[in-house]
Amino acid sequence: MLKKVSITAALLCMAASFSARAQIVDVIGGYNFAGESSGVAATIQAYGQDRFGDTYARCDFAFKKEPFSLGAGYLEVARTLVFWKDTPFKDIGLHAEFNGLMNMDNCNWLFGLDYTLPLKDLVKVSLMYKTFNGSAFATVPVQLTVMWDMKNLLNVKGLEFKGLAKIWGEDTKYWYYDADPLAHAPAYFIITATPQLWYSVGQFIGWDGLSIGGEVDLNYNYLGTSGLFVYPFAGVRISF
Helix, strand or coil: CHHHHHHHHHHHHHHHHHCCCEEEEEEEEEEECCHHHCEEEEEEEEEEEECCEEEEEEEEEEEECCCCEEEEEEEEEEEEECCCCCCCCCCEEEEEEEEEECCCCEEEEEEEEEEECCCCCEEEEEEEEECCCCCCCCCCCEEEEEEEEEECHHHCCCEEEEEEEEEEEEEECCCCCCCCCCCCCCEEEEEEECCEEEEECHHHCCCCCEEEEEEEEEEECCCCCCCEEEEEEEEEEEEC
16 A cells, blocks of 8 residues: 555655756665664655746655565655745745655645745745644644755755755654653654755766765654654765
8 A cells, every 4th residue: 555655655756846947856865774663764745837837856766675575664745835026025935735654644744834045056935824633733833944955055966955955843742762752741743854965976977967975864853752863874876
């Protein structure tokens, strides 16, 4: 069942990206150094712009070691609509988003506004109301997201710094993955960030879309685990 859902999610991810006229699709594969959960991982991420706004999509897949099989998946699709691009408010958009953990029956819808900073590089800030399903809930159901994509960082051709950072309200009173689930005080917010750094080695062979690098997955109070956890990932990226 998980495999079918994951394949469907990947197709939705790709469809969302190709609906935009100017798009970049990244296919990433590598190794996730996540302690006991370390192993091979893959990501499909896409960002595209069109005359009505932009679309961002990401699908993450984590694989089990023994036997080698799909263990977990995550899907995120976000759409910004801007019907007033010829006005002074052209940098403000209506934002709608869906995200979900495919192996935990956990999904969220988000609605709000985002602002694209008038810079050479892409930097977007989104402020949204967040819904919850199942037993999850929030005293303050609000999420703040920052997305960035900086090309030729520090004037180094082919060096790219991109990623997402999020903070949202979600009440956690029982720490499922801690040795003592009630040892820590309740928390009312969660922080995650996925900064990525890539260098185009393909530029030396006439293929700019081939890069090496990685991502650092930063989680604070995420998925019922108290405190800060850092999971580095290293791999290869192919951009289309």
